Amino acid sequence: MFQEFHVSEPLIKRALRRITVVGGPNDGKTGSIYTLPGRVFVLSYPLEKGYMSLPRKNFQKIPIKAFVWPEIDVEKPVNWTQTWQQVETMTKEVLTGKYGEFDWFVGDGAHKLYDIALATRCAGANMQGKDFMDGEGKDAMGRAYGQAHRVYQSYWSMVMNSPIHGVVMMLWDGLDRVDELDTSKKAPKAQFADLPGQMARRILGEATITLHCVVDGVGAGRRFEWETQATSQVKCAGVKLPRDLMAGLNFPPRIKQDFNGLVTLLDGKVEAWLKDDMDTRTAGPHTSQ
Numbered sequence: 001m002f003q004e005f006h007v008s009e010p011l012i013k014r015a016l017r018r019i020t021v022v023g024g025p026n027d028g029k030t031g032s033i034y035t036l037p038g039r040v041f042v043l044s045y046p047l048e049k050g051y052m053s054l055p056r057k058n059f060q061k062i063p064i065k066a067f068v069w070p071e072i073d074v075e076k077p078v079n080w081t082q083t084w085q086q087v088e089t090m091t092k093e094v095l096t097g098k099y100g101e102f103d104w105f106v107g108d109g110a111h112k113l114y115d116i117a118l119a120t121r122c123a124g125a126n127m128q129g130k131d132f133m134d135g136e137g138k139d140a141m142g143r144a145y146g147q148a149h150r151v152y153q154s155y156w157s158m159v160m161n162s163p164i165h166g167v168v169m170m171l172w173d174g175l176d177r178v179d180e181l182d183t184s185k186k187a188p189k190a191q192f193a194d195l196p197g198q199m200a201r202r203i204l205g206e207a208t209i210t211l212h213c214v215v216d217g218v219g220a221g222r223r224f225e226w227e228t229q230a231t232s233q234v235k236c237a238g239v240k241l242p243r244d245l246m247a248g249l250n251f252p253p254r255i256k257q258d259f260n261g262l263v264t265l266l267d268g269k270v271e272a273w274l275k276d277d278m279d280t281r282t283a284g285p286h287t288s289q
Helices: 011-017 029-035 078-093 109-121 139-159 199-205 241-247 257-284
Strands: 016-020 040-042 063-069 102-107 166-171 173-179 187-191 209-216 223-227 253-257
Touching: 011 257, 016 187, 016 199, 029 257, 040 078, 063 187, 078 102, 078 109, 078 139, 102 109, 109 139, 109 166, 139 166, 139 199, 241 257, 253 257
Parallel strands: 016 166, 016 209, 040 063, 040 102, 102 166
Antiparallel strands: 173 187, 209 223, 223 253
């Protein structure tokens, strides 16, 4: 049922811990898990191959619990519906405390998870590059994508709406047309999430904070940073907060890849903003004498 909305410190701080990280291979996504404070659980989704860069402990020396999926030979028969169900079951068990108490849930390789969602709707045809036809011999892949969109977004909603303290979902970026209706070869493109069709845009609305990974320099001088604001070239970045709070944040367009530094900064800004808001309401309207 509907409930009246009241801005509160716990509510905003929880929202600030709903984060999506988008970036290319070797852009620091998985490595940044090291900077998460507290107890961290990482679920590396099936088909994700970047788990070798998972940190064993965070910066506080607290062990990170991680589960990965053995490599799948897609040339052999795979029950993709069963695979998806196991992902859902495992996720629910983690979020409800079966594996212990955690401060953060991290879903790594979420772009791969979409492939599995689609495979459940087209009998794995997408995994083998095959056509998918209905009983009348007509192309049914378009319908399969629509169904996969709903299944995939439902999973994200389940995770983001869970009671766990913090959520981070990680996936690749990919170029897509800025204007979906512009089908010309020279249509301007920008970085979105590496997901098919409208899902590349829709998924960016699931989290309060969306960060885009960038890497500058080489060797020991490499700098791993996040872009925090959308630009003409990058659409997979942004923060959803009240405008008056955002106005006082002075949030830099690029920051170091440091989750602990990020939430500490934002928590402090939120506390000051709420105090100022409370002081204003307590003072009441000014009356001249």
